[in-house]
Amino acid sequence: MPEFTHDQVTISFSDEGAGRPVVLLHGHTLDRRVWLPVVPILLEAGLRVIRPDLRGHGRSTRPDSGYHVSHHSADIVGLLDAVDVDGATVVGFSFGGGVALEMAVTRGSRVAGLGLVAPVMPDRPFEPAFMESLRGVARTIRSEGVAAAMAGPWAANPLFAHSFTRQGVRETVAAIVKDFPGAEFLATGRDRVERAWMLPDRLGEISAPTRVMVGGEEMPGFKAFAEEAAAGIPGATIEVVPDCGHLLPLEAPDAVAKMIIGLLSDR
Numbered sequence: 001m002p003e004f005t006h007d008q009v010t011i012s013f014s015d016e017g018a019g020r021p022v023v024l025l026h027g028h029t030l031d032r033r034v035w036l037p038v039v040p041i042l043l044e045a046g047l048r049v050i051r052p053d054l055r056g057h058g059r060s061t062r063p064d065s066g067y068h069v070s071h072h073s074a075d076i077v078g079l080l081d082a083v084d085v086d087g088a089t090v091v092g093f094s095f096g097g098g099v100a101l102e103m104a105v106t107r108g109s110r111v112a113g114l115g116l117v118a119p120v121m122p123d124r125p126f127e128p129a130f131m132e133s134l135r136g137v138a139r140t141i142r143s144e145g146v147a148a149a150m151a152g153p154w155a156a157n158p159l160f161a162h163s164f165t166r167q168g169v170r171e172t173v174a175a176i177v178k179d180f181p182g183a184e185f186l187a188t189g190r191d192r193v194e195r196a197w198m199l200p201d202r203l204g205e206i207s208a209p210t211r212v213m214v215g216g217e218e219m220p221g222f223k224a225f226a227e228e229a230a231a232g233i234p235g236a237t238i239e240v241v242p243d244c245g246h247l248l249p250l251e252a253p254d255a256v257a258k259m260i261i262g263l264l265s266d267r
Contacts, residue, residue, distance in 0.1 A: 001059060006078035007066065012059035013052035013079060020264055021048040021088040023076065025096030029154065029180045030173070031058030034093065037253035038260070045261050050088070052079055054096070062183035068193045069122045073102040080110055091115030091260055093249055094222075098122045101229065104206045105199055113263045114210040116229050117256060118222055118246050123198040127221030133157040138185050146182035150174075162217040162245030169250045203232030209266035210236035213259050215244035215251070222246060 003012045014032055022042060024035045032051035042049050053060040054072050076099065080088060090111050092100030097119025104111045126134070136153035144152075154177065155170075164170040210233045214226035230238035239259060244251045 003059075004079065004082035006075050006082075007071070009055045009063050009066070009075065010061040011052050011055065011075055011079060013050060015048070015050050015083055017043045017046070017048045019046040019048050021050055021083075021085045022260060022264075023079070023088045023090045024049065024051045025072075025076070025090065025092040025099050026051075026054065026057070027094030027096055029057070029150065029177050030094075031176055031179070033058075033172075033176050034247075034249050038249050038257045041254065041257035042260060045257075047261075047264070050079070050083060050085075052076065054099070056183040057180065062181050064183075065187045067184040067187065069098050069102040069199075070106070070193050072099040073106060076103060077107050077110055086110070087112040089113035089115065089260070089264055091117065091263075092119060093117040094246065095120050097225075097229075101199060101203075101206075104208055104210075105202045108205070108207060111208045113266065114206065114208045114233070115260055115263050116210065116212045116226065117248050117259075118214050118218060119212070119225055119229055120222075121200060121225035121228055123200055124225065124228070127219065129158050130219065130221060133159070141182045141185045146180060146185075147178060149182065149185075150177040150180060159219055159222070159246050162215070163247035163251055165245075166247075166251050169247055172250055173247065200228060200232065203229065204234060206233045209263060211259050211263045211266070212236055212238040213248060213256065214238065214240055215246060215248055216240050216242040217245045219246065 031053045090100045097116045137149045140149035212230040230236045
């Protein structure tokens with residue numbers, strides 16, 4: 001797999017196909033494999049599909065600090081430079097959606113189109129049930145190790161409850177998260193980035209064509225993130241996928257691919 005180094009972090013990525021470039025950003029604890037059901041459809045549509053493993057995930061290296069969305073965003077800009085792409089359609093799922101939003105606000109000239117799939121909204125708090133699960137993950141990583149945390153409190157997170165009713169989804173996620181190193185939970189440095197603005201207050205500055213997608217059975221907090229993005233970004237549209245939870249690339253890959261292909265026609 002190709003890789004490049006930025007900020008002393010080596011980012012591993014896949015680069016397939018030709019045509020207009022699409023960058024797919026995965027969610028927290030996952031890696032580029034979460035997009036595998038979507039990729040063949042995009043390639044068949046004649047697109048170039050670039051899938052990085054975010055720092056601290058998959059085959060990318062695991063620094064002791066630097067896991068704020070701004071660090072990830074800078075890595076993806078470095079990736080575009082490394083593959084000689086000036087601007088791309090950037091599609092982020094879950095935490096990757098937060099990274100995509102950061103890019104669209106701070107590096108907007110590099111984002112030709114913006115796709116947000118069940119996105120996190122940076123600078124907004126998570127709902128209590130989700131945060132309690134994250135605290136359980138952190139405690140278990142420190143006391144029993146990453147594998148126990150991924151198989152225990154993370155797998156039991158209410159975020160995944162509906163998604164795991166779909167055949168094969170639980171097994172696919174388990175195969176991915178078993179490789180998660182848990183580096184940011186063990187980070188030695190703080191990742192709080194002090195700045196005089198909050199990202200939700202700058203949604204109106206995003207000029208890229210934007211489509212938002214969220215599952216009809218998504219957790220209320222994540223539904224609210226998607227709705228805030230759609231309402232705040234000029235011209236953005238939102239699609240609710242019925243009978244789906246959070247893991248849309250695995251639950252509804254055809255719908256996700258259709259959204260991405262449609263997004264390119266908006267440009």
